[in-house]
Amino acid sequence: VFAGIAQAPEDPILGVTVAFNKDPSPVKVNLGVGAYRTEEGKPLVLNVVRCAEQMLINDPSRYKEYLPITGLAEFNKLSAKLIFGADSPAIQENRVVTVQCLSGTGSLRVGGEFLAKHYHEHTIYIPTPTWGNHPKIFTLAGLTARTYRYYDPATRGLDFNDCVMALSLIQDLFFLTGLVEDLSSAPLGSIVLLHACAHNPTGVDPTVDQWEKIRQLMRSKSLLPFFDSAYQGFASGSLDKDAQPVRMFVADGGELLMAQSYAKNMGLYGERVGALSIVCGSADVAVRVESQLKLVIRPMYSSPPLHGPSVVATILRDSEMFNEWTVELKAMADRIISMRQQLFDALKSRGTPGDWSHIIKQIGMFTFTGLNSEQVAFMRQEYHIYMTSDGRISMAGLNMKNLPHLADAIHAAVTK
Numbered sequence: 261v262f263a264g265i266a267q268a269p270e271d272p273i274l275g276v277t278v279a280f281n282k283d284p285s286p287v288k289v290n291l292g293v294g295a296y297r298t299e300e301g302k303p304l305v306l307n308v309v310r311c312a313e314q315m316l317i318n319d320p321s322r323y324k325e326y327l328p329i330t331g332l333a334e335f336n337k338l339s340a341k342l343i344f345g346a347d348s349p350a351i352q353e354n355r356v357v358t359v360q361c362l363s364g365t366g367s368l369r370v371g372g373e374f375l376a377k378h379y380h381e382h383t384i385y386i387p388t389p390t391w392g393n394h395p396k397i398f399t400l401a402g403l404t405a406r407t408y409r410y411y412d413p414a415t416r417g418l419d420f421n422d423c424v425m426a427l428s429l430i431q432d433l434f435f436l437t438g439l440v441e442d443l444s445s446a447p448l449g450s451i452v453l454l455h456a457c458a459h460n461p462t463g464v465d466p467t468v469d470q471w472e473k474i475r476q477l478m479r480s481k482s483l484l485p486f487f488d489s490a491y492q493g494f495a496s497g498s499l500d501k502d503a504q505p506v507r508m509f510v511a512d513g514g515e516l517l518m519a520q521s522y523a524k525n526m527g528l529y530g531e532r533v534g535a536l537s538i539v540c541g542s543a544d545v546a547v548r549v550e551s552q553l554k555l556v557i558r559p560m561y562s563s564p565p566l567h568g569p570s571v572v573a574t575i576l577r578d579s580e581m582f583n584e585w586t587v588e589l590k591a592m593a594d595r596i597i598s599m600r601q602q603l604f605d606a607l608k609s610r611g612t613p614g615d616w617s618h619i620i621k622q623i624g625m626f627t628f629t630g631l632n633s634e635q636v637a638f639m640r641q642e643y644h645i646y647m648t649s650d651g652r653i654s655m656a657g658l659n660m661k662n663l664p665h666l667a668d669a670i671h672a673a674v675t676k
């Protein structure tokens with residue numbers, strides 16, 4: 261019965277690893293997937309995670325019972341505190357409902373399904389460009405994905421004109437451009453996906469001032485923020501600083517959705533551990549929202565897994581382990597920053613044509629190089645360097661050994 265089935269294409273990001281694994285070349289480099297690698301090119305399990313796992317193994321009181329549909333309660337509380345802040349008014353007023361989900365993807369999907377069922381507006385605006393999975397997640401959840409301008413290739417920065425924004429407050433839509441124009445013309449109440457920090461794939465984030473303007477604009481049009489926070493701690497190296505834009509939206513008392521992932525910042529990729537929080541208008545609404553989230557989750561996977569959130573809760577509840585985590589997280593972020601500088605220097609020393617300062621200006625795990633798909637294909641063919649076809653490279657996959665090879669490849673690609 262399945263004889264006529266068509267071969268589906270590989271995933272644009274995870275398929276890069278599939279192709280990389282098939283390549284027998286000894287010089288191959290995988291800069292596709294956003295997964296941290298050590299200076300030796302190896303995956304990293306954080307020391308604090310190993311300690312937490314050991315504590316869990318040694319605890320005889322632990323069983324493998326089902327978790328509730330909403331997941332591990334302590335993990336949910338600690339996750340909300342991590343992103344919204346310990347003194348968050350929304351938490352204190354019991355207006356936040358948090359459910360454990362399968363990493364960032366699962367959190368976005370559960371949030372998307374909830375909105376499709378219970379929210380009056382089904383259009384979600386996602387930035388151009390964005391993580392390749394976003395439009396698929398929301399479309400399959402039953403929402404309609406539209407785009408808003410985010411990245412300006414000409415400036416390699418945010419497509420956001422501050423002067424125009426100032427004018428627009430007193431004049432009309434005619435003066436608007438880019439991100440501001442697109443969000444201003446979105447229908448009232450539309451959902452807007454925002455990367456909380458370290459935008460994937462561009463590494464370009466709004467400044468605090470721009471965030472404030474985005475917040476004002478969105479609240480004035482009742483646009484519902486849906487944050488994706490996959491890199492808290494990776495943008496600035498500080499968990500609190502990276503959460504600042506989100507906290508600005510919570511502080512105004514309005515509603516929002518938040519998808520959190522511990523894949524990158526705790527290195528728990530394969531454990532699939534994340535959380536969806538919905539900040540509601542009142543404690544009473546939050547109780548009802550939680551009851552409906554359970555109806556979304558139960559027929560999907562019944563209840564989430566136990567190990568990952570237990571590791572996270574062990575670390576977040578203990579101040580010493582928490583501090584150790586922040587040190588290890590900062591070390592990962594710092595190594596990536598140093599790779600940015602080294603790559604920039606390597607291209608400069610080769611005299612590679614072009615302005616490569618965006619490599620050091622962009623933040624987070626990725627550099628959006630500006631290389632086109634032909635140049636990317638050339639680098640794969642000739643240099644066995646693997647990256648996504650949009651020219652994104654995962655800086656986390658670079659080290660002192662493979663960096664000169666990448667610089668040679670980029671130089672050859674842009675001068676051929």
Ligand code: LMR
Binds near residue numbers: 273292
């Ligand atoms: C990435 O963008 O490389 C990561 O978020 C991994 C993924 O699932 O795509």
